[in-house]
Amino acid sequence: MLVSYKWLKEYLDLSVPVDQLAEKIERTAVEVDGVVRPDAGLKKIVVGKILSMENHPDSDHLHVCQVDIGEDEPAQIVCGAPNVAVGKKVIVAEHGARIANNEKIKRSKMRGVVSNGMLCGLDEIGIDKNVVPKEWSNGIYFLPDDAKVGDDVYSYIGMDDELIDLDVTPNRGDMLSMYGTAHELAAIYDLPLNLDHPDLTENGTKRTSELINATVDDQIAPNFNVRVLTNVKVQSSPLWLQIRLWNAGIKPINNVVDATNYIMLKYGQPMHAYDYDKLSGHQLVVRQAKAGEQLKTLNENDNELVADDIVVADADKPVALAGVMGGFDSQVTNDTTTIVLESATFDSVKVRKTAQRHLIHTDASQRFERGVDHASVREALDAAAEIIAKDGNAEVQSEIVTASDDHLEPTVVRTSASRINQVLGTSLTTDEISSIFERLGFKVAEFNGDYTVTVPVRRWDIHIPADLFEEVARIYGYDNIPSTLPLSRTTVGRLTEKQSLIRKTRAVLEGAGLTHAISYSLTSADKAASFMMRDSVATELSFPMSSDHTTLRMNLLSGLLTDVAYNQARSVNNVALYEQGRVFYKDADDQVRPTEVEHVAGTITGSLTADAWDHRATEPDFYQVKGIADLLLAELNVAGDVEYQATDQYPDMHPGRTANVYVHGHLVGFVGQIHPNIAKQYKIKPTYGFEFDLQKLIDMPKQDQQAKVISKYPSVSRDIAMLVDKTVTNHQIVEVIKKRGGAFLTNVHLFDIFEGKGIPAGKKSVAYSLTYQNKHDTMVDDDVNKAFEKVTKALQDEFNVTIR
Amino acid sequence: MSLKDELSRIHDDGLKAIQNATDIKTIRENIKVKLLGKKGPITKALRGIKDLSVDERPKVGSYANKIRDDIQTALDAKISELEAKKLNKQLAAEKIDVTLPGTPVAKGHPHVIQSIIDEITDLFLGMGYEVLSGPEVEEDKYNFEMMNLPKNHPARDMQDTFYITDEILMRTQTSPMQARTLEKHDFSQGPLKMISPGVVYRRDTDDQTHSHQFHQVEGMVVAENITMSDLKGTLELLTHELFGQKFNVRLRPSYFPFTEPSVEADITCFNCMGKGCNVCKGSGWIEVLGAGMIHPNVLRNAGVDPEKYTGFAFGLGPDRLAMLKYGVTDIRDFYLNDVRFLSQFN
Numbered sequence A: 001m002l003v004s005y006k007w008l009k010e011y012l013d014l015s016v017p018v019d020q021l022a023e024k025i026e027r028t029a030v031e032v033d034g035v036v037r038p039d040a041g042l043k044k045i046v047v048g049k050i051l052s053m054e055n056h057p058d059s060d061h062l063h064v065c066q067v068d069i070g071e072d073e074p075a076q077i078v079c080g081a082p083n084v085a086v087g088k089k090v091i092v093a094e095h096g097a098r099i100a101n102n103e104k105i106k107r108s109k110m111r112g113v114v115s116n117g118m119l120c121g122l123d124e125i126g127i128d129k130n131v132v133p134k135e136w137s138n139g140i141y142f143l144p145d146d147a148k149v150g151d152d153v154y155s156y157i158g159m160d161d162e163l164i165d166l167d168v169t170p171n172r173g174d175m176l177s178m179y180g181t182a183h184e185l186a187a188i189y190d191l192p193l194n195l196d197h198p199d200l201t202e203n204g205t206k207r208t209s210e211l212i213n214a215t216v217d218d219q220i221a222p223n224f225n226v227r228v229l230t231n232v233k234v235q236s237s238p239l240w241l242q243i244r245l246w247n248a249g250i251k252p253i254n255n256v257v258d259a260t261n262y263i264m265l266k267y268g269q270p271m272h273a274y275d276y277d278k279l280s281g282h283q284l285v286v287r288q289a290k291a292g293e294q295l296k297t298l299n300e301n302d303n304e305l306v307a308d309d310i311v312v313a314d315a316d317k318p319v320a321l322a323g324v325m326g327g328f329d330s331q332v333t334n335d336t337t338t339i340v341l342e343s344a345t346f347d348s349v350k351v352r353k354t355a356q357r358h359l360i361h362t363d364a365s366q367r368f369e370r371g372v373d374h375a376s377v378r379e380a381l382d383a384a385a386e387i388i389a390k391d392g393n394a395e396v397q398s399e400i401v402t403a404s405d406d407h408l409e410p411t412v413v414r415t416s417a418s419r420i421n422q423v424l425g426t427s428l429t430t431d432e433i434s435s436i437f438e439r440l441g442f443k444v445a446e447f448n449g450d451y452t453v454t455v456p457v458r459r460w461d462i463h464i465p466a467d468l469f470e471e472v473a474r475i476y477g478y479d480n481i482p483s484t485l486p487l488s489r490t491t492v493g494r495l496t497e498k499q500s501l502i503r504k505t506r507a508v509l510e511g512a513g514l515t516h517a518i519s520y521s522l523t524s525a526d527k528a529a530s531f532m533m534r535d536s537v538a539t540e541l542s543f544p545m546s547s548d549h550t551t552l553r554m555n556l557l558s559g560l561l562t563d564v565a566y567n568q569a570r571s572v573n574n575v576a577l578y579e580q581g582r583v584f585y586k587d588a589d590d591q592v593r594p595t596e597v598e599h600v601a602g603t604i605t606g607s608l609t610a611d612a613w614d615h616r617a618t619e620p621d622f623y624q625v626k627g628i629a630d631l632l633l634a635e636l637n638v639a640g641d642v643e644y645q646a647t648d649q650y651p652d653m654h655p656g657r658t659a660n661v662y663v664h665g666h667l668v669g670f671v672g673q674i675h676p677n678i679a680k681q682y683k684i685k686p687t688y689g690f691e692f693d694l695q696k697l698i699d700m701p702k703q704d705q706q707a708k709v710i711s712k713y714p715s716v717s718r719d720i721a722m723l724v725d726k727t728v729t730n731h732q733i734v735e736v737i738k739k740r741g742g743a744f745l746t747n748v749h750l751f752d753i754f755e756g757k758g759i760p761a762g763k764k765s766v767a768y769s770l771t772y773q774n775k776h777d778t779m780v781d782d783d784v785n786k787a788f789e790k791v792t793k794a795l796q797d798e799f800n801v802t803i804r
Numbered sequence B: 001m002s003l004k005d006e007l008s009r010i011h012d013d014g015l016k017a018i019q020n021a022t023d024i025k026t027i028r029e030n031i032k033v034k035l036l037g038k039k040g041p042i043t044k045a046l047r048g049i050k051d052l053s054v055d056e057r058p059k060v061g062s063y064a065n066k067i068r069d070d071i072q073t074a075l076d077a078k079i080s081e082l083e084a085k086k087l088n089k090q091l092a093a094e095k096i097d098v099t100l101p102g103t104p105v106a107k108g109h110p111h112v113i114q115s116i117i118d119e120i121t122d123l124f125l126g127m128g129y130e131v132l133s134g135p136e137v138e139e140d141k142y143n144f145e146m147m148n149l150p151k152n153h154p155a156r157d158m159q160d161t162f163y164i165t166d167e168i169l170m171r172t173q174t175s176p177m178q179a180r181t182l183e184k185h186d187f188s189q190g191p192l193k194m195i196s197p198g199v200v201y202r203r204d205t206d207d208q209t210h211s212h213q214f215h216q217v218e219g220m221v222v223a224e225n226i227t228m229s230d231l232k233g234t235l236e237l238l239t240h241e242l243f244g245q246k247f248n249v250r251l252r253p254s255y256f257p258f259t260e261p262s263v264e265a266d267i268t269c270f271n272c273m274g275k276g277c278n279v280c281k282g283s284g285w286i287e288v289l290g291a292g293m294i295h296p297n298v299l300r301n302a303g304v305d306p307e308k309y310t311g312f313a314f315g316l317g318p319d320r321l322a323m324l325k326y327g328v329t330d331i332r333d334f335y336l337n338d339v340r341f342l343s344q345f346n
């Protein structure tokens, strides 16, 4: 809400600079989005009087005007506005002026005729086009006749004001009004408040109830009041009122609508005026809508209503979306002579739902959603009637017709000084506390530090002691509250084993050259269900925003591949990423919440390190990611043998270059090349990756960290090279070597593998180095030779190898 | 020529030869063998000692030994000298261009948001907080209802929610961890002090400043006699530790359904250090987190007696902090994982 500082000053004696005021409001009440000075940046814009005018010799619409701007000679200004007329007081941007959008006005020639400035419309000097009254929307603006020629124009049209833009939190609906803001500032600055109250003369001859009948569902409208005004002359509002509206961002329409809007700004009470003669049966009914009912609203939208909508209807049809927007057909027009003025409260939830359903958010709905002051509904009605009666020469018929009244009572809250100090950490005296409540306009009864606080209806946000603590805290000032740290029994802060292992996982992978990526958990249905390590039903959003984010991921790899694609599309070809995060599994459709499982995945495409003068970048391969997987498993210290088994079970992985990883017989993840078809779909180069169920690794038993004696006796090595069938795996050979290697075989190391030239078709040459060591004695050559022979023989027997 | 004179001559000639030698090989193979070898003149001369008188023997003997030692010393010195010369020559030849780039080492980078979360986590661990994580797919009950946001609460609209079913949703905040933790905590075992970092989701269209997925860190302390001033002190400490002593904290009133009083905490603008600039819209302050005293309804909903226990809670956004701290202007950068972006941070 834009709060006019000038207007505010009518109610309390404030003199602080507006920026200080804004900061004070921000620190004490609600956020301030900024301070607007409507004349900021404007220069040399003055009142002028058009003395004479003639047609431009070379134009059919331009006029050459002689304008008195308070100088010795009139200024000649060429003007193209259709409404330019002799004798009018106008807005003149002189030579050297600055108008809206920092535009500079200079002396110039318009089709050969000198123009010493520009005659301006309101929007040209910075008043928002959307709030410029319709009569001034297409032409220059006429200032009041008593405007003094040569004066700056700003004060005549409210541009010398300062507007504080309040961003009111949902609980402080009371501050969506001048009166509410004035109450707040009176409390903050401890100032007396001078609010004015209507003094309405009911000068009509009829009772309102003879003219109109109103019935309401008080679940919808706890308060509903109407007045009828007759003989209304619908015309423009006086300038002062128009200024208040446009400075608040509301477009002046006519004296009736403007009066209702003005009262809304002043009291926070939205109102509506109906054309009495358009109301069938001369009655108003507040009710739920009937499904299928039609209502054209003021914004000229045709709305089809549903039964949950709330409406104000006449005898036949809805005439307003209750609390949201009036109907088009019953609106006040220039031909209207009799009006029905409504001042009501509507159920906040129902208003909100109705407004949301029809996507109509108005100043009225905003206020009803946050609540309005139930204690001033009728005063606001009188205040509006008073203005219309004055500005429209209307007759106010006697008495208000009240269809519902909830007679809301002030709230009584009990607390104590000691509790207040205990919660805030302060040591305020009862005098200080009482004074804060009194400044807020709350009625206080204090006895021995126990408080009974009576909160006026206008602060409907306060119900419980904690609400009062907040009032005390903010008026006392958060800056004045001491700074302490919680004093309590000592607690131990440390990461759980799971948290430590997750951190270690990140450190290991970063050390191995992979960069931490965080991708979206919500992805497309396809990606969510790719690279699946187990069966799972997908978890889907009921109303997704886009097809890219509909489903919770059941793997991390697809997210990483999306990242790889993003990088490669930008010519970044070396991409090594890992992600640690959750995947979401469901065993069955009816599982309420998915199981969230920690996974870790990585991908490498291109080289881990960039090409350099002494170093050729290498293409990634299976063994590179396998090495990283090995490192991770080793660093996590999981106990049990790690085994890689070739698998073609993943449709998204290369069937010949993928392995399942088992620890102690349990499947924990997989490693391999992304299937070339998938890589093609993602538009990425050959990419290798792995994905692990990190939770499984975390849950697995860990190896004891125990020192083993390092043997002081030397070890002996023997190398064996052999030709073997290509189909025999390294794993098979090593198993045989280990099985037959004898008690002193401590290590088997593959050091060469070769196929092709010089090797018979279907064969490969492999070479292993076997290390023998006796922990308690020096190895004797003879023993080594015997053990080595056994191995050689076993390999020959098992795989028919040829020793080379 | 007496034996002694002969020895003197051997001495002088030998030293001269050593002096003139230019390579180690010559010294070792020629000079050394020639002078000190078994067939060398000194050995020969020493053999002649037996022909001398008993008186002279020790004199000449020790003279011969001295000469041998002198020659040995001269040999060693010359060898050292030549070796040093050789080495210097070699080192000079080995000179390289030290300005050539080093061999690249594969190095991954931590994600900047993770780094900030770790930093916050470590700070609170040090103060005895536990670190908890909760489900990202959450029940309406924990995300909203127990947090004092019943079904028709208008503040639910402030947080546009991804629903999965009527009762299950993507958590919009880490605050449900308040409810989950309060429900379980045994206060006889001491105060509840926890932080809970994690991913949250909002039904937003992604743009420069909005992301449908982002991070939050929730913090909460509940015990007897926890005060608003404890909250203030904790937030000030957090600010000073995270950003530095030059940064101040400003608390101002705000509204959250799950705290009362509710505050927003602003810290000194990174960009202008409080002078006022376009980043802070001239105020000198930047909003970084929401906090407050836990609403009695939240405590009560979780079975904690609000008359006996009080507590504070806060929630901060690592994404926003990272954007402010490192001058990141587009939140989407955190989730697109452009390695050129990610590798700027260590």
Ligand SMILES: [Zn+2]
Residues within 6 Å of the ligand: B269, B270, B271, B272, B273, B274, B275, B276, B277, B278, B279, B280, B281, B282, B284, B285
């Ligand atoms: Zn700044």
